[in-house]
Amino acid sequence: MSVNLLALLALLCGIAIAQCPDYLQYSQSWHYPPSSGPRNISYMRPEPACRTFNMSFFEDGSSDAIFYSMSDFDLWRTFLNSYPNTLDTAIRWKGYAADSPDEELTFIVTGDIDAMWLRDSSNQMQSYLPLLTANSSADSLASLFRGVINLQARYLLTSPYCNAFQPPVESGIAPAKNPSASQDVVFPTYDNASVFECKYELDSLASFLQISAQYYNATGDAAFFGKHHWLEAINHVYQVFNDLYFSSTYDVNGQVKQPDYSFTRVSDRATETLANDGLGNPFKGGIGLFRSAFRPSDDATIYQYLIPSNMMLARYLEAAAPIMVALNDSESAVTSVHMTQLATIIRQGIEEHGIVTVGGKRVYAYEVDGYGSANIMDDANIPSLLSAPFFGYLDANDDVYQNTRALLLSYGNPYFMQGPVISAIGGPHQGPGYAWPMASIVRILTSDNDTEISEQLALIIDSTNTLGLIHESINTFNSSDYTRPWFSWANGLFGQMILDLYARKRHILGQSFPQAQQS
Structure with a gap:
């Protein structure tokens, strides 16, 4: 949907485009209604008139089967918030090339940085x-x-x-x-x-x-x-x-x-x-x-x-x-x-x-x-290295990959961060002590171990600080200390992971994920 069409829709709905919130600010505050799970996770989607592209996956019943496969309302709310985040918030402009009227162009921002990577x-x-x-x-x-x-x-x-x-x-x-x-x-x-x-x-x-x-x-x-x-x-x-x-x-x-x-x-x-x-x-x-x-x-x-x-x-x-x-x-x-x-x-x-x-x-x-x-x-x-099977370079059962995986998910990797909030790989971009939920998602996408997947899912939900969005990095001892509240790629990846689990590990989605006791 083009920005002009979005503005027209907003006016027809009686909502001036100026009333649409700055999503960078919106993403850092809790919004009603709660998820009804133990974490009371916020609802984070903008109003329909303020969304930057309309994908009816959650509105036309396409997601109902996934919803009914889940018994944890916090997991569902996190999926509902995160999966459409790029389409809801990051399609900054869509139109055509000036010198070629049928050449479609889509400018997508990464989220809280107003540029396209x-x-x-x-x-x-x-x-x-x-x-x-x-x-x-x-x-x-x-x-x-x-x-x-x-x-x-x-x-x-x-x-x-x-x-x-x-x-x-x-x-x-x-x-x-x-x-x-x-x-x-x-x-x-x-x-x-x-x-x-x-x-x-x-x-x-x-x-x-x-x-x-x-x-x-x-x-x-x-x-x-x-x-x-x-x-x-x-x-x-x-x-x-x-x-x-x-x-x-x-x-x-x-x-x-x-x-x-x-x-x-x-x-x-x-x-x-x-x-x-x-x-x-x-x-x-x-x-x-x-x-x-x-x-x-x-x-x-x-x-x-x-x-x-x-x-x-x-x-x-x-x-x-x-x-x-x-x-x-x-x-x-x-x-x-x-x-x-x-x-x-x-x-x-x-x-x-x-x-x-x-x-x-x-x-x-x-x-x-x-x-x-x-x-x-x-x-x-x-x-x-952890994601190599995810993007299809090799099979997850490859011996060298399995050796590498064991090393990376241990103290043998200087950027493997552990704590009561989340344990995952980080990196020098945010430094020691900050784990990235993206790495936990990749760990799930490249695992066939039910226990490992369930544990990582619970930690990811805990790490959102009740906001139900996937952040860039989290202080492994303090879920309120996080970077990049609006990081669309990580949000979409979480949704992609849920669809993957629905296809190959549906029984895991039917579990409850108790809130961890954080020190």
Whole structure:
């Protein structure tokens, strides 16, 4: 639904658009009616006239079967609040390209930050894949997907090394200010009018492949990809991959090479800038892996071969290759072959350089540099090592993955946080003592253990501080100390997890989840 249509609907309902609350403020307060469960969880959806896109999943009876499968009202309320959060609150603008009247564009904010991340927007839409069907209508869920893909293609054609972007000029929305990035020194340079922040994160490029493949697999709409700028963007991104494959810190003579990308920021946080005057720590080229200057958390990597992001890239190169075949031209067919070959090279690189031995067991490292150094940890943000089966890189029963999982969910992972409120993986983005519910959700999505799933579900509900929204991170000893009250991706992921449990572990949804006794 476009913003103009939303405003018209609001007027017809007798509600002036100015009366719609600022959701950032709204998300931090408790609202009637209570959930009727022991936690009395708040109702957090905006009024229908104030929602940014109408998905009738909860209004037309589509969710009734899930509701009747649940016996815990707190669990149901958290699902009701969280699953539609992106559609209710984060579709900032939907319209068409100025130079192409049938090119749909969708600008999605991440929540409390008024910008569109490639990673977040892909994952925000991924939450609704179970509801996605082929539909040419401009007010359909399929149209939202197409609009996100088209806008991401535009961003990547101009700034493929950047991670977060401003509203398209067609929206009439003024660019958001980013004080942290105001004095960044970045190569290649970019335009602040279209870029919100330019941290090079390999998973941002993989996210474009992800949403493309997911839309295609759900709808079979191959014709869409032959229109507008998608193919051009794919070829451009593929050229970036070619450039990156041959990049390294030093040339064959030992001289420092001109970097493909560099980044410096004035900050009192080491994770906000790159070492060595923006080059990052040295890395050895030609080992089948691709560097990532920053992690999915937007924190700087220590060693630039980030294994989870390389896993994700391999997975979605494979998944997007059939689209190229479906376009039915010889050049695209050749590119499809190259994409699958590149995925094979990355998988070999991970096997050769991304697996290390810890405590006598083979595990995946989080980061490596090609010189033999490895960082043993995991971060809550997806892609993570924990999430590798979730995005389809490997099977959850894989021996190396199971070894890695056991390590990550223990004190062997320096960013595994434990406490009475929630025990989960965190990361340096918020620091020690703050666990991320997102990691608990991923733990459920990658587990077949009923006890583990039930325990994690109870902790997630407890961690919302009676608000019934999924926050970014939580103080493991104080549920009222949390970050990012409005984090749409995490909310959608929680809903996606409930749909997954309904399909494969429905008996768990029928349980009650007593409130934990917190010290």
